[in-house]
Amino acid sequence: MNRAVKIIIIVAALLLLAAVACVGGMFYVSGGQPVRYAQRTILQFSLSGRQADLNHAISNDTSPVRFTVNSGDTPHTIAQNLVNAALITDAQLFVDYAQLNELDTKLEAGTYFLKRSQTLSQIAVALTDSRNSFIPFRIIEGERIEEIAAKIDGAQAYFGFSGAQFIVQVRAGAPVVATFANRMGIPAGASLEGFLYPDTYQLPADVTAQMLRDILLQNFNSKVSDQVISDAAAQGLNMFQVVTLASIVQREAVHVDEQPAIAGVYRNRMNIDMKLEADPTVQYAIGFKGGTWWPQITADNYSNVQSTYNTYLNNGLPPGPISNPGVTAIQAVVYPTQSDYLFFRADCSTDGYHKFAKTFEEHVANCP
Known part of the structure; x- marks a missing residue:
């Protein structure tokens, strides 16, 4: 074997050893995944300029x-x-x-x-x-079903259903879990107005109209204790009646601390079979007008709005709730302020509080 051949063999052997060392090194560095390591190296190089x-x-x-x-x-x-x-x-x-x-x-x-x-x-x-991922959603105390639906329509980037589809789930005649309906005394075929609990929610991203309804009802159910239901029953009231009156109190009271006093006035009127004469019931009967579901009303509306919800024309409670009240308004109806008051009106100070009176003459004089 001549010298030239020996040199070629030695060089080839060294190159082979270097290749083996290189592969072994790559195998070691890559943690046993040389192909993925190579891919990552290529990607790193590719993305380094981007x-x-x-x-x-x-x-x-x-x-x-x-x-x-x-x-x-x-x-x-x-x-x-x-x-x-x-x-x-x-x-x-x-x-x-x-x-x-x-x-x-x-x-x-x-x-x-x-x-x-x-x-x-x-x-x-x-x-x-x-x-x-969740959907932030808030229902404010005193809002009606249509206002909740409008919020859904105003957040279509979040919701996979429309406000109209939600209304289908809660309107009169919509199915409701029997145990909930029985606990709350909801008549067959009644809408779920009043029972869609106002709160701040973090809804699952895949929420459906039916799921939203159930979430609101479950929250309502958890907020109303057995004691409240029992105490209402002892007074001759089922929860449907309580929530109906609470929905009016919620719309009338600006301040939470005044809810029991306002509820007391209405309870006193009910006890003597006196018309409730509650403005929010007339607003509810009118519906959407002037860009709002709670339009300004006049004295003429007391008599010209023909509706079973108009408590200026009809004795007792309206057929059902007119809004969705919070738990404080519900408790105010069950535990009202005891008084002889039959009237209330907004205080002239316009601070949101009311003046209360036993007679109509006192009522008129409260804010001449």
């Missing part, structure tokens, strides 16, 4: 965008859907970023509320935990 794109949002629009990841969606499918929703502009960049940061196996099925003001990297992270 940091501006990763940290750039499409716009400053902070409005929520409802986005759903379905079970079985691949990162490529999710990325393309994000492009279609105008949340990102580069589907492949999303896929590459998710793979590099090992988010591609963590993308979670569910409904999310994303924003176009979020960067691609923020969106990728957000899609790994659907538990962080």
Whole structure:
């Protein structure tokens, strides 16, 4: 064997050893996953010059965008859907970023509320935990069903159903769980007006109209204790009657601390079969007018609004609640202030409080 051949063999052997060492080193560094390591290295190199794109949002629009990841969606499918929703502009960049940061196996099925003001990297992270997505929703004491429905329509970026679809679930004739109806004394076929508990909610992102109804009813059920129901029954009142009167008290009282006094006036009137003459019942009968569900009324409306809800024309309680009261108004009806008052009117000081009177003459003189 001549010298030249020996040199070639030695060089080849060294190159082979170097290759083996290189592969072994890569195997060690990659934790036994050399192919994935190589892919990550390529992705790192590819994305190193795209940091501006990763940290750039499409716009400053902070409005929520409802986005759903379905079970079985691949990162490529999710990325393309994000492009279609105008949340990102580069589907492949999303896929590459998710793979590099090992988010591609963590993308979670569910409904999310994303924003176009979020960067691609923020969106990728957000899609790994659907538990962080919820719908903020508030019902204010004294609102009626239609006002709740209008709030749903005003937040369609969040909701997957309309206000009209919600009304179907709560209007007269809608089905209601028998145990709830029995506990609350709700007549067959009555609407659920009055029982949609006003509160601040964090609704699940996949909430449906029926689910929302059930959440509101469950909250109402939890707020009204057995003791309150028992004490009302001892006074000859079922909860449907209590809630009906509470819905009027809720609309009349500006201040919570005055609810028992106002409830006391109405209870006194009911005890002597005197008409309630409650303005909110006339407003409820009129319905939507002048851009509001609670329009200003005149003395003429007391007699010209022909409705079973008009307590200026009809004795006793209206057919059902006129709004959705809070628990303080309900408790005020069951535990009213004991007095001889039969009248009340807004105080001339316009601070929201009322003046109370035993006679009509005193009532007129309270704010001449």
